[in-house]
Amino acid sequence: MLRTVDRVLLALVGLVLLALGLAVLFAGFDLPRRWGVTMPADWPWSGPEDVVLTDAERTRWTDEGWWWPVALAVLAVLFLLFLWWLLAQLRWQRLDGVEVDSRDGEGAVLRGRALEDAVAAEAESQPGIDRARVVLTGKRGRPRARVGLVLTAHAKPGPAVHRLYREALAHAVTSAGLQELPAEVRMRAARHRAERVS
Template structure:
């Protein structure tokens, strides 16, 4: 979701900057512009003296400006803090039986899952990323299959072997997983 928000924000910022720049360039170049255009000549200013003084005496103006700016600051802070949030799980809480638990590095569990998934028949490459909370991890598995691989059998092997071993070794009740399978590119066989 953060990726989508970033793209939308960057797209909107770019659109606003392109439109504002185009308006300034059109007026500065002396092109004929419509009457509603914000700039109509080379010596035009962004806000005239009358525009700047128009709302000054209204009682609602300054609270509205301050509220709008506060909302913008809060949205900018939310966006900034969201950039530092880790999507990848750093550690997994393992029940050690003593009531306190132990911490398992997320990268270690990812590495074991990757190597076991890559050893499945018909799998060319595997990539695993753990997400979620440390007490309830979730796995995202990407598999690149060989041309001869059967996706159903590979998915069954991933579920019953690699994910089951990881779930059991970490002492988890469940380990939800999302698997994305794709085939390697290969040339057509020629029959002569």
């Protein structure tokens, strides 16, 4: 619910800013006069000679030494906040629960974090895998897994991925009563620091 509210608010803020920008461009290109459009009497921009901020508004606090640093800092913070807000909407949403078919017609919900931890623990117990991280995304009834594997120094990627699909992911599908669990696997080799031998 909160994610939907965030997206609606972000869309509204974007539409307001877009409308303001288009209004300034509309006046800047002198389109009201060219198209014969009469703007409201209190409309701030009606022609190319109009400015967004008047001289009085722009120079109100310029004699104060704090004005420009504060104005620029506030604008920078607002820009970063809106950028962070936008990127937060685009991030993959971690799945909080997975619907489990309990065979009684009722169903149940398994915590997503519990299933992630179980798959990661089983993957880490397999030979050739040093560490595993699992994140569930998608929908409760059709989850997807994003798996990050850190392979040991001499492990072969092919057999490691094959064992992951055949064992850890297959056991997750069976235990949660899922039809399938599509997975994206990313691998990297473990890095060990060189040690001085004396």
